[in-house]
Amino acid sequence: MSGKIIPIEGSLTIECVGELQELLRNELGQCGATTVTFDLTEVTDIDGAGLQLLLAFAKALEKVNAQLRLQHAPEKIQQVLAKYGVANRFLQGELA
Incomplete structure (x- = not known):
């Protein structure tokens, strides 16, 4: 399994997602990985x-x-994912 790690920094809020969306769109087009990991540290x-x-x-x-x-x-972040019932949407092994 090939993978790629993308560090995400700062806020994932409406003020910042436009810029991040463009970055991720570019990554998707060229990544070729079977797993993409966002490091949310x-x-x-x-x-x-x-x-x-x-x-x-x-x-x-x-x-x-x-x-x-x-x-x-x-x-x-984990609390927000759980609150909206999407924590299981992402692979759980690496959440924490």
């Missing part, structure tokens, strides 16, 4: 727009037979 906040971005990227990866994994998600 440096993520400080997430809102609905950030959550939608994660879900959209996961769906786009599924279309090319790949999966999105989240790793090192801060407790705050």
